Amino acid sequence: MIDLANIETCSLQIYRAATGRWENETFTRGRDDLLKAEDLAFLRCLTSREKPALSGREGKKSLQIALAAMSSSEQGMLIHL
Numbered sequence: 329m330i331d332l333a334n335i336e337t338c339s340l341q342i343y344r345a346a347t348g349r350w351e352n353e354t355f356t357r358g359r360d361d362l363l364k365a366e367d368l369a370f371l372r373c374l375t376s377r378e379k380p381a382l383s384g385r386e387g388k389k390s391l392q393i394a395l396a397a398m399s400s401s402e403q404g405m406l407i408h409l
Contacts, residue, residue: 340353373380382390396407 340355341350342353343350369381372378392409396409400407
């Protein structure tokens with residue numbers, strides 16, 4: 329269950345396969361969270377089965393590019409993907 333009524337404190341009920349039990353998790357977020365729109369879109373997909381803007385494959389490519397950019401900046405060298 330996802331409670332979208334108060335997005336600053338999001339409560340999730342998560343099934344843990346290892347224990348075979350449902351557990352409640354609460355996440356508190358700051359008001360100036362830059363990822364709030366992304367989080368809301370993700371939660372909307374979970375609750376309404378709406379298709380995400382990006383596929384998992386596209387998201388993985390984006391993450392690889394971001395990590396390569398960070399690595400390149402830290403090492404001062406070109407990173408090939």
